[in-house]
Amino acid sequence: MSRILAGLIAGLLFGAGLSISGMINPAKVVGFLNIAGAWDPSLAFVMLGGVIVTAVGYGTVLRRSQPLFEPRFTLPTRRDIDPPLLLGAGLFGIGWGLGGYCPGPALAGIGFGHPETMAFVLSMLAGMVLARQNANFLAHLKWKAEGTV
Amino acid sequence: MNTFTPLASLLGGILIGLSAVALLLLNGRIAGISGITAGLLSFSDKAPDRGWRIAFIVGLVAAPLMLMLLSGDRPDISFVVPLPLTLLAGLLVGFGTVLGNGCTSGHGICGVARLSPRSIIATVVFMAAGIATTFVTQHLIAGG
Numbered sequence: 001m002s003r004i005l006a007g008l009i010a011g012l013l014f015g016a017g018l019s020i021s022g023m024i025n026p027a028k029v030v031g032f033l034n035i036a037g038a039w040d041p042s043l044a045f046v047m048l049g050g051v052i053v054t055a056v057g058y059g060t061v062l063r064r065s066q067p068l069f070e071p072r073f074t075l076p077t078r079r080d081i082d083p084p085l086l087l088g089a090g091l092f093g094i095g096w097g098l099g100g101y102c103p104g105p106a107l108a109g110i111g112f113g114h115p116e117t118m119a120f121v122l123s124m125l126a127g128m129v130l131a132r133q134n135a136n137f138l139a140h141l142k143w144k145a146e147g148t149v
Numbered sequence: 150m151n152t153f154t155p156l157a158s159l160l161g162g163i164l165i166g167l168s169a170v171a172l173l174l175l176n177g178r179i180a181g182i183s184g185i186t187a188g189l190l191s192f193s194d195k196a197p198d199r200g201w202r203i204a205f206i207v208g209l210v211a212a213p214l215m216l217m218l219l220s221g222d223r224p225d226i227s228f229v230v231p232l233p234l235t236l237l238a239g240l241l242v243g244f245g246t247v248l249g250n251g252c253t254s255g256h257g258i259c260g261v262a263r264l265s266p267r268s269i270i271a272t273v274v275f276m277a278a279g280i281a282t283t284f285v286t287q288h289l290i291a292g293g
Contacts, residue, residue: 006175007201011208012215013168014180014254019213019224021161022154027227031151033276033283040151046162047257053166054262058173067177074177076250079266088249089256089271091241093278098286099238100229102253103246104182106239107206109226111214116228120239127243128187138248 003069018108021046026100026116033097083141088131169259176201181255182209183246230286249275 022028023046031040066072096102101109101120109117131138169180178185178201185202217223228235246252249271251260256275260268 003176003198004200004204006172007204008208010168010172010175010180011205012212013164013171013208014182014205015209015212016216017161017164017166017168018209019161019216020164021158022225023158023161024213025225025227027229028151028225030229030283030287033279034287035280036284037287038151040153042151042154042158045155045158046165047261049159049162050165050169050258051162051262053163054169054258057166057170058259058262061170061174064174067173068175070177072177073173075179075263076260076265076267081267081270084248085250085267085271086274088245088247089274090245090249090278092245092249092252093275094282095238095241095245096253096275097279097282098230098241099235101235101238102182102242103186104209104252104254106242107182107186108209108213110210112223112226114226114228116232116235117226119232120235120242123236123239124243125186125190127240127245128183128247129190129243130240131244131247132187132190135247 006069014104015108017046017050018105024105024109026105029100029102029105030097084138087141165254165258166262169254169262172205179255179259181251181259183243183252184250184255187247245275 018024022042028040029043031038032043061067062073092102099120103124106117106120106124110121172178172180185205189199189202213224230238242252249256251268251271253275256268256271261272
């Protein structure tokens with residue numbers, strides 16, 4: 001129960017942050033990415049605030065031996081740069097620039113009932129399922145120098 | 150067209166950071182939205198951590214509505230491409246974030262804050278791809 005409550009609190013903070021920052025608006029996101037147009041640099045401040053608070057907070061939290069409601073921390077350990085990472089980030093960036101939505105703001109916007117938001121979210125979930133179903137194949141994408149593709 | 154909102158955006162970023170710190174302190178988890186969401190999509194195995202993921206998304210959806218009720222202002226949400234392109238964008242975002250193990254939050258905020266090389270590279274790649282894509286849609290096609 002405490003873990004569920006923790007998820008709710010973190011989700012509320014995250015949703016409030018996306019709403020207050022303006023990131024919930026796809027047109028504003030595109031205005032940020034459109035550096036050759038009427039550039040709106042606001043969203044750089046979202047990243048700045050988010051990264052600084054997270055870096056300081058993580059540094060403090062990770063001095064603990066374990067989190068409050070779980071026996072251990074679940075942190076990514078991989079450090080290798082592999083083709084799925086680059087291909088995935090590239091495809092994501094194209095979709096992000098096209099629609100102005102990344103996963104958080106799209107989900108956070110569901111409550112306002114725009115059909116575009118619903119369409120994006122359903123399509124995004126389909127894309128996630130598709131990638132997961134092909135996870136075994138996709139994970140085997142390798143640099144050509146390593147041999148088997 | 151867009152107004153420059155450095156203070157509101159900084160405050161929003163700080164709240165997102167607090168969310169990430171809270172989730173690590175309480176549940177020991179990274180606040181990556183694509184990972185939290187995709188973790189709900191495996192129907193085969195019985196995921197024991199489904200509860201907090203659903204609760205996180207409930208909070209994510211509820212907070213902007215609560216803010217609207219408190220402030221009386223509906224947030225500005227407008228779209229730049231027609232519906233078919235929105236569908237394509239969603240597909241690319243869903244597929245790409247699962248393939249690349251993260252999105253703007255997991256890589257861009259949490260991973261960059263941890264100085265993870267994978268996240269730093271991913272963030273550079275998706276920012277560059279996003280900028281290149283808006284250049285094509287906003288200048289080459291729309292002529293703006």
